[in-house]
Amino acid sequence: QTEGLASICFRRTMGNPFFLLEFVKLLEEEGLLYFHLGLLQWKWDEVEIETRTASTENVVDLLQHKMEKLSKEAQEFLQCAACLGASFEIETIEIVWQHQQVIYVDSSAAETGTEELLATIVEQNYLEKPEKSKYRWVHDNVQQAASFLIEEESHASFRRSIGKVLHRELSKNKLDACLFEVAKLLNADITGVTNVEYAKINLMAAEKARDISVFDKCSNYASKGISMLPSDKWDSHPEMAVKLYSLAAEAERFLGRHSQMDIYCR
Structure with missing residues (x-):
């Protein structure tokens, strides 16, 4: 039956x-x-x-369909949370949500508090709370469905705006703890962008990746950092340029991509 x-x-x-x-x-x-x-x-x-x-x-379509039935505010909150990785501190999402007007140009100020929205989303079984001040997605497909709520044409700029908020507002210790995520957010939609501060974030992320032997990430962050330096980088920022090129070359060597390594060694 x-x-x-x-x-x-x-x-x-x-x-x-x-x-x-x-x-x-x-x-x-x-x-x-x-x-x-x-x-x-x-x-x-x-x-x-x-x-x-x-x-x-597929399951992502199913979850997105369910999420679209939530309030506009809850959907916007899910979009913000989706950009923060597989897990995040409550302080981090609070900072992002407090700057909601910066991120959502057409949105009024957030009326519902962070903890109330988190409780709603936990009740919907999208997030769980493994620690007192930490939340994580119950499954990576849930996070993916939440990210699909973001309009496709503004996805990159949306992520970058969140990266800017976190880069500006997080304390040094908190920034270090979520360095990879912040770097990824800042690297969204970077074509032709020159920004020495963001290059520095990528340098820090590349060094952290190198220190834990994740050389594909190290290579990616180093190359992104290089692309963000000005054309006169060897005159204006020689120390940062040397560090980024050295990290990129080292990562390529460990990855066995010797032709790429040679490019960074010239």
């Missing part, structure tokens, strides 16, 4: 327990799966379920 329903659920979720539960919740919320009090059994229409869930061919 349930074979048809089970088949639909499997195709939509690939059997992932978390997403299977979310899909069944969605069916109930949409009235596609309901408990018939007269018959004392669950009822559903497989054809209607197929039709109504045709746009949710």
Whole structure:
């Protein structure tokens, strides 16, 4: 009797327990799966379920569909949180949310507090709280769905605006703790951008990546930092240029990309 329903659920979720539960919740919320009090059994229409869930061919679509039913403010909050990595401190998201007007040009000031919105999102089972002041996404697909709420044409500029806020507002210790994420945010939409301060952030991120032997990240941050230096970098910022080129060359050597290493050694 349930074979048809089970088949639909499997195709939509690939059997992932978390997403299977979310899909069944969605069916109930949409009235596609309901408990018939007269018959004392669950009822559903497989054809209607197929039709109504045709746009949710993967779990990210399913989650995004559910998130779009939240308030505009909660959706904006999810968009901000999606840019902060797999986990983040409450202080970090508070800073971002306090600067919501800077990030959302067309938005009024945030009326709902950070903790209240976090509680709502935890209740929706999108975030969990493993530590007193720390939150993390329950699954990387949930974070991805939240990031898809950001309009595609403004995605890069949105991320960069959050990076600017964190770069400006975080204390040195807090900045060090989320250095990779801040660097990634600042590196969004950087074509033709010259900014020595952001080059310095990339230098710090490259050094941190080198110190933990993550050489692909080291190479990426070093090359981004180089691209942000002015054309007269060897005259105006020789020390930073030497450090960035040295890090890039070292990373390429460890990655076995010797032709790239030679470019940085010239």
